Amino acid sequence: MHEERRRDPVYRTITRMTAFALAPVACLVTPGRARQTACRWALSLRFPAETLDGLHPDARVAFEAARTRALWWHGELIGLTSGYRTAARQAVLYAEEIHRSGSAEAARRWVLPPHESRHVAGTAMDVRPTEGARWLEEHGARHDLYRVYDNEWWHFEYRPEGRPRRLPHPGVSGAAMDQA
Ligand SMILES: [Zn+2]
Numbered sequence: 202m203h204e205e206r207r208r209d210p211v212y213r214t215i216t217r218m219t220a221f222a223l224a225p226v227a228c229l230v231t232p233g234r235a236r237q238t239a240c241r242w243a244l245s246l247r248f249p250a251e252t253l254d255g256l257h258p259d260a261r262v263a264f265e266a267a268r269t270r271a272l273w274w275h276g277e278l279i280g281l282t283s284g285y286r287t288a289a290r291q292a293v294l295y296a297e298e299i300h301r302s303g304s305a306e307a308a309r310r311w312v313l314p315p316h317e318s319r320h321v322a323g324t325a326m327d328v329r330p331t332e333g334a335r336w337l338e339e340h341g342a343r344h345d346l347y348r349v350y351d352n353e354w355w356h357f358e359y360r361p362e363g364r365p366r367r368l369p370h371p372g373v374s375g376a377a378m379d380q381a
Contacts, residue, residue, distance in 0.1 A: 209330060212247060217276050219243040240269040248280040255285025257323035260359035263344040264326055270343075271336050279333035282355065285323045288315035309372030310352070324359040 220236075220243035227242065228235035245251075253261050264281070271277040286294070292315050298308035312318075319325035326346070328334050334355055338348045345361045348354070352370040368374075 209332070213276055213278050213332075216243045216247045216278055217272055219246060220272055236273050237265060237269045240272045241265065244268065244272065244278070244280070247278060251281045251284075253281060253284060255287075255323055256326070257359065259361065260324045260326070263346055263359055267337060267341060267344040267346055268333075270340065271333065275336060275340075277333050277336040278330065279337060280329045281326055282329050283320065283327040284325070286318070286320040288321050291315040291318045291321050306372075310370045313371050319358050326357050326359075327353075327355045328357060329355060 220239045223239040223242050224235050227238035231238045253264065256264065264284075268279040271279050291313075295308060295312050295314050298312040299305055302308045302311075315321050320327075328337060331354065334348075334357075337346060337357055338354075341347055341357060342364060345359055346357050347360050347364055348356065348367070349358050349360075349365050350356055350368055350370050358365070
């Protein structure tokens with residue numbers, strides 16, 4: 202864990218330098234969008250296992266624009282731990298959380314059932330590392346990306362309708378907050 206943290210600044214620097222180095226080639230391949238292409242290539246080397254597939258097209262555009270800005274101008278890495286999930290996958294996660302926590306009510310503090318999860322809708326993104334999440338919390342609004350839960354620093358949602366009210370945890374609705 203400690204070793205991982207010490208390596209983080211090195212990864213940041215290497216990934217950013219890689220993006221800069223690839224920019225001229227990216228310019229040939231995608232004229233006018235060189236920065237984004239170069240950042241995408243560099244990030245895919247740093248996070249080879251991640252996939253943006255299945256994200257809502259608008260959410261994907263917003264997320265790519267945000268992570269390009271983070272890397273190119275601020276030298277911050279934003280990796281995608283979990284984006285789109287199938288309803289079946291979300292159902293398994295939900296069932297596992299019920300088993301782990303002992304009740305549906307407790308499970309909902311961390312994992313929502315498929316019909317409520319924005320991961321299934323393709324508009325939620327779990328990111329890493331913490332520094333990248335902090336950057337996104339600060340700058341994400343420009344791309345309609347917001348942190349929505351107090352207990353999940355990694356979970357962001359694409360909300361083009363504007364900044365949502367921050368909730369203590371999943372499974373509590375804004376209306377319920379008003380009544381409380
Ligand atoms: Zn999430």
